[in-house]
Every structure is written in structure tokens, then in C-alpha cells.
Amino acid sequence: MNTNTIRIKKGAVLEHILIEDVAFGGEGIAKLKTEQGDYVLFVKNSLPGQTVNAKIIKKKKRFAKCKLVKVIQASEDEIKLPYQPIPGAPFARLPIQKQEYYKEHSTLEMFKRLSGVDKIRELYESYISSPLVWHYRNKMEYSFSTLISELGTGEESEGFALGFKRRGQWWAVENLEADSGLFDAQLEGAMLQIRQHCEQTNLPAWNPAKSEGFFRFLVVRKSYVYDELLFNLVTTSKDLDQFDKMGFVALLQGILGKRLAGVIHTINDEIGDVAKQPAEQSTVLYGKEKIVENVLGLDFEISMQSFFQTNPKCAEKLYAKVIEYVRAGMESSGTTNAVAMDLFCGTGTIAQLLANDENIDQVIGVDIVAEAIADAKENTKRNGIEGIKFYAADVRKFLYDYPQYKGKIGTIVLDPPRGGIVPKALQRIIELGAKSIVYVSCNPSTQARDTMTLMEAGYAVKRFCLADQFPHTAHIESIALFEKQ
Numbered sequence: 001m002n003t004n005t006i007r008i009k010k011g012a013v014l015e016h017i018l019i020e021d022v023a024f025g026g027e028g029i030a031k032l033k034t035e036q037g038d039y040v041l042f043v044k045n046s047l048p049g050q051t052v053n054a055k056i057i058k059k060k061k062r063f064a065k066c067k068l069v070k071v072i073q074a075s076e077d078e079i080k081l082p083y084q085p086i087p088g089a090p091f092a093r094l095p096i097q098k099q100e101y102y103k104e105h106s107t108l109e110m111f112k113r114l115s116g117v118d119k120i121r122e123l124y125e126s127y128i129s130s131p132l133v134w135h136y137r138n139k140m141e142y143s144f145s146t147l148i149s150e151l152g153t154g155e156e157s158e159g160f161a162l163g164f165k166r167r168g169q170w171w172a173v174e175n176l177e178a179d180s181g182l183f184d185a186q187l188e189g190a191m192l193q194i195r196q197h198c199e200q201t202n203l204p205a206w207n208p209a210k211s212e213g214f215f216r217f218l219v220v221r222k223s224y225v226y227d228e229l230l231f232n233l234v235t236t237s238k239d240l241d242q243f244d245k246m247g248f249v250a251l252l253q254g255i256l257g258k259r260l261a262g263v264i265h266t267i268n269d270e271i272g273d274v275a276k277q278p279a280e281q282s283t284v285l286y287g288k289e290k291i292v293e294n295v296l297g298l299d300f301e302i303s304m305q306s307f308f309q310t311n312p313k314c315a316e317k318l319y320a321k322v323i324e325y326v327r328a329g330m331e332s333s334g335t336t337n338a339v340a341m342d343l344f345c346g347t348g349t350i351a352q353l354l355a356n357d358e359n360i361d362q363v364i365g366v367d368i369v370a371e372a373i374a375d376a377k378e379n380t381k382r383n384g385i386e387g388i389k390f391y392a393a394d395v396r397k398f399l400y401d402y403p404q405y406k407g408k409i410g411t412i413v414l415d416p417p418r419g420g421i422v423p424k425a426l427q428r429i430i431e432l433g434a435k436s437i438v439y440v441s442c443n444p445s446t447q448a449r450d451t452m453t454l455m456e457a458g459y460a461v462k463r464f465c466l467a468d469q470f471p472h473t474a475h476i477e478s479i480a481l482f483e484k485q
Contacts, residue, residue: 008032008039008059013069015053019046022102024110024445026090026474027065030054041066045090045167048102049075083134083181085151087167087174089472092181096133096471103476107444107466111478114448117461128321128467130314136471137310138222138293140183142191144198144205144215145173160205162195162218170273171208182472184222187229190255194218197251203239211271214238221302224312225294228261232282232304237267249286262287264304290375295319298383300347305371307346311469315349318467318477322438323353325463325481326411329436330359332462332483338410339364343395343429348376348388350413350440355380355387364405365390366398396425399432409434420446423453430457437482442469444478451480458485 019028028046032039040063043054051073054066078093085092091099104127112120130136148161149172156172163176177192179185198205198215206213217234231252235243249263263286268274282289282304290303296316302308309315330338338360342351345365355363365388367373373392380388391398399405412434414421420443421429429437430453437459441447444466451461459482467477 008056008064010056010059013053013055014041014066016072017041017043017052017054019043019048019050019052019075021048022106024106028052039063043068046071047075047078047091047094048098049077081181084176084178086164086176086180086182088164089180089182090167090474092472096129099471100127100129100468103468103474104466107476107478111444111448111451111464114445115451115461116455117451120461120464123461123464125463125465128314128317128465130311130468130471131317132311132313133471134181135183135185136313137183138224138308138312139310140220142176142218142220143173144213144217145171146205146207146213147172147209149174151175160195160199162191162198162205162215183220184229186256186259187220193255194251197248201243203243206236208273212236212238214240214243216268219304221291221304223261223291223293223302226261226292227259228291229256229259230261230264230288230291230304232264232266234266234268236269238269240267245285253286260287261291262289264289266304295349296353298349298352298379298385300349300379301375301382302347303371303375305369306375307367307369307372309349309469314467314469318440318469318479319350319353321465321467321479322350322413322440323357325438325479326354326413326436327357327359328463329411329438329481329483333410333435335359335410335435339405339408341405341409341412341432341434342366343412343414344416345376345390346372346415348373348379348390350415351376351388351390352380352383352385354413355385360410361387363388364409366393366395368392368394394425396422396428399425399428405432407433411436411438413438413440415440416446418443418446421450426450426453430454430459433484435484439480439482441478441480442475444476447478447480451482454482459483460485 017030021029027042030041043066045068053069056064058065145161148157148159149166161173163174166172179188203214206216219232221230264282266282290301339362340354340360341364345367351363351365370392373390376390409432462483463481
């Protein structure tokens with residue numbers, strides 16, 4: 001291609017572009033040679049080594065965001081996939097070693113650029129790989145829709161769909177008709193049967209354009225330790241009297257037998273396209289409403305509303321590293337008989353592990369999700385652990401309401417949602433004056449942003465590592481140890 005003749009403008013289709021690398025977040029990187037230097041193209045859903053046609057959808061002075069139009073030539077690294085390709089696993093056709101290399105390299109480069117920590121590679125210790133490369137997830141959310149996106153072509157048609165939303169949008173759904181390799185093989189092998197059963201009720205799937213319909217989501221949690229599945233079928237209330245609830249339960253019993261732990265039915269009449277709803281809008285149709293998972297010898301009871309690590313086998317390795325960093329921070333600062341705080345604690349996994357440490361006298365766990373805190377309290381009783389106080393509260397408001405903890409916290413563990421920590425909450429955390437902070441992040445870019453704030457407040461990064469809890473996706477988690485200087 002003669003790049004000197006290319007007109008780089010929005011809407012232009014660039015042909016035979018070679019994808020050379022991967023950016024943080026998973027976009028493929030291509031470069032065009034120009035008189036002013038390299039012009040960078042970020043191409044969604046592309047893989048290094050592929051030759052593609054790409055359409056420019058957003059143009060800037062030095063780079064452009066592009067949509068993949070067609071793969072002209074596959075990468076030499078691509079392998080044959082034994083599972084149905086799904087939108088959420090764009091790297092599945094790359095060997096796991098290649099995936100890990102691209103994630104590690106792009107994350108460290110991003111973190112250095114956004115955090116201002118020039119020596120991040122010197123502080124970087126290890127890459128925690130997932131013990132399970134396939135079938136590692138303990139939760140999956142499937143969507144219903146009247147708009148079907150054909151697998152491979154992306155062409156849209158009307159019908160009844162149950163599967164995953166096409167990557168990058170919210171309306172069309174790709175039907176799942178075989179094992180995706182990420183969740184449970186037996187269940188996903190029967191997804192066609194489940195879809196046909198729902199369609200034969202003559203009740204409509206959710207119509208995203210009109211914000212109406214009956215079937216909306218099917219959410220499933222899995223316990224690896226007990227090999228059980230818990231279902232939540234989310235529908236609207238319209239024509240509910242025409243839906244045979246127990247017929248749906250019988251369908252799942254026929255598929256899973258004793259593996260079926262429970263079936264919950266949730267009403268969602270809101271326009272917003274989210275599966276999660278208040279517990280009072282849910283009814284248990286069969287079995288139980290919670291399942292139990294075991295992490296590092298501790299049992300955790302998990303409800304549908306609770307946050308719990310999606311890859312429990314890898315979570316064990318991640319939590320072990322968190323505890324290692326907590327102990328390292330306490331040892332470095334000479335902290336003993338400490339009060340530890342677990343913010344964004346979820347069902348209290350890290351809090352309970354901290355409470356088992358002989359150098360920690362008391363643990364404070366805080367999370368805004370009341371159901372998660374209820375589960376956390378039950379989990380501590382189940383495991384016979386004492387010395388923890390749990391609070392269902394917004395982190396920022398909690399630190400206002402309980403000022404007595406200021407100056408009393410030896411170490412803090414942070415495990416915020418993907419958006420990171422809002423600035424005011426982070427400022428309140430800094431004001432607690434903890435000697436060390438262990439920051440666990442499912443979005444290293446927001447962690448890098450918060451790192452700048454922590455450094456300005458007198459904290460320094462001492463140790464750093466990555467954990468791959470989501471093979472075949474662009475997601476990566478990071479763990480950083482900060483110490484007060």
C-alpha cells in the first residue's frame with residue numbers, strides 16, 4: 001500500500017492494514033507511514049499479525065479509532081478454536097502465552113504513562129496466570145433480544161435471541177448454541193434447548209428498540225466446590241400469568257439434574273438494560289437462593305446480588321498475593337496489633353483472610369451493597385472468624401460518619417469497582433493516615449490515575465504485579481503495595 005496517497009478521514013475504509021501490536025484494553029494497533037511520522041490506527045476486535053480492512057470512525061491528529069471491516073489474512077499465531085466464538089473473548093484464537101505477553105506489555109506501558117511511575121518495570125514482580133484457561137468463570141449473564149446478530153457476519157435480523165450482546169453495542173444478541181469455553185459446558189451445550197423452550201411459550205424476548213417484551217436476562221452462578229448452578233430468570237411482569245414458571249424449572253432439572261441448586265425469578269419492568277434488581281423483586285421458584293464457594297479453606301455464601309470474584313481458582317492466587325503484600329507493608333512500617341480496613345469488601349473474602357493474621361487485632365469491612373454485607377456477616381459465622389466489623393455504607397460517607405478510625409488504621413486494602421475510586425473518597429482514605437495500602441484493581445488504568453494522587457499524598461509504590469483472571473479477554477487485574485514515606 002502506498003500510504004502517501006491515503007486520505008485519512010472519518011468514514012474512509014483502509015485496506016490491507018497489518019496489525020502489529022495490542023493496546024491496553026485490547027484494541028489492535030496498526031501504523032501508517034506519513035511524512036509527519038507514524039499515524040496510529042486502533043482497530044477493535046483485531047489480533048496482532050492479521051491483515052485487515054478497517055473503517056475510520058473517529059479521527060484525531062496523530063491517531064484514529066477504527067472498526068474492523070474484514071480480516072483479509074489470519075495471523076500466523078491464530079489457533080483453531082474448539083468452542084463457539086463469543087464477543088467477550090476476542091483473544092480466544094491466540095495461544096495463552098501470547099495473550100499474557102500482550103496483556104503484560106500493554107499494561108505496564110500504560111501504567112508508566114498514566115501514573116508517572118517511571119520505574120514500574122523495576123517494581124514489577126510477577127504475572128499471576130489463571131490455573132484454568134477454559135471453563136473458569138463462576139458467573140455468566142445471558143441476554144434475550146428480538147434482534148439477532150448473526151455470528152461471524154454481524155448481519156442483523158428479527159427473531160428470538162438468547163446469548164451475548166455483540167461487542168461494542170447494546171441491542172443485538174448473538175445466539176449461543178454451543179459451549180463458549182468460558183463457563184459451564186453442560187449448561188451452554190443446552191442453551192439452544194433453553195432458547196427453544198422460551199420461544200415456544202409465545203412470550204416475546206425483550207425488544208431493545210421499543211423497550212418492551214417479556215424475557216430479559218438469564219443470570220447463572222456456579223459453585224466449583226459443590227458443582228452446582230444457581231439461576232435467575234429476569235422478565236417483565238407483562239403477561240406473567242401466561243408463563244409456566246414451574247415448566248421452566250422442570251426444563252432446567254431435566255438438563256442439570258442434581259446440579260441445579262436453585263431457580264429465582266426476578267421482575268424488571270424498568271427501561272434500563274440491567275439484570276441486577278432489588279432482592280424484594282425476586283421470588284425463589286425452586287431450591288435455594290444462595291450457593292457456597294470455598295477460597296483458601298474458607299466458605300463463602302453468595303447471593304445473586306453479591307459481588308464475588310468471577311474466577312475463584314485464580315482468585316485464590318490473587319488473594320494470597322494481597323495477604324503477602326499486607327504483611328510486607330506491616331513489616332516494613334513496624335506495624336503490630338493493627339486495625340486493618342477492607343474497603344469495597346464485597347462478601348468479605350479479604351477481610352476474613354486478614355482477620356486470620358496474628359498481627360491484626362481488628363478488621364473493618366465496608367461495602368455499599370447491603371446484600372453483600374449480609375452475606376459477609378453470615379460467612380464469618382460460617383467460618384468461625386471473629387474480630388471483624390462490617391458496615392453497609394458508601395465508602396466516602398462511611399469515613400465521614402466514623403471519624404474515630406482516623407489515625408487508627410495500620411493498613412488498608414482497596415478493591416474498588418472498574419471505575420476506580422471517586423476523588424473525594426480517595427481523599428478521605430488518605431486522611432485515615434494508614435502506613436500502608438494494598439490496592440487491588442480490575443482496571444489498572446484507573447489505578448494508575450489514583451496512583452498519582454497517592455504519590456502526591458506521600459505514598460510510594462513498593463511492589464506491583466498483574467493477575468490474569470479473565471483469559472481470552474482484554475481484562476487484567478493489578479495489585480500494588482503503597483507505603484507512606
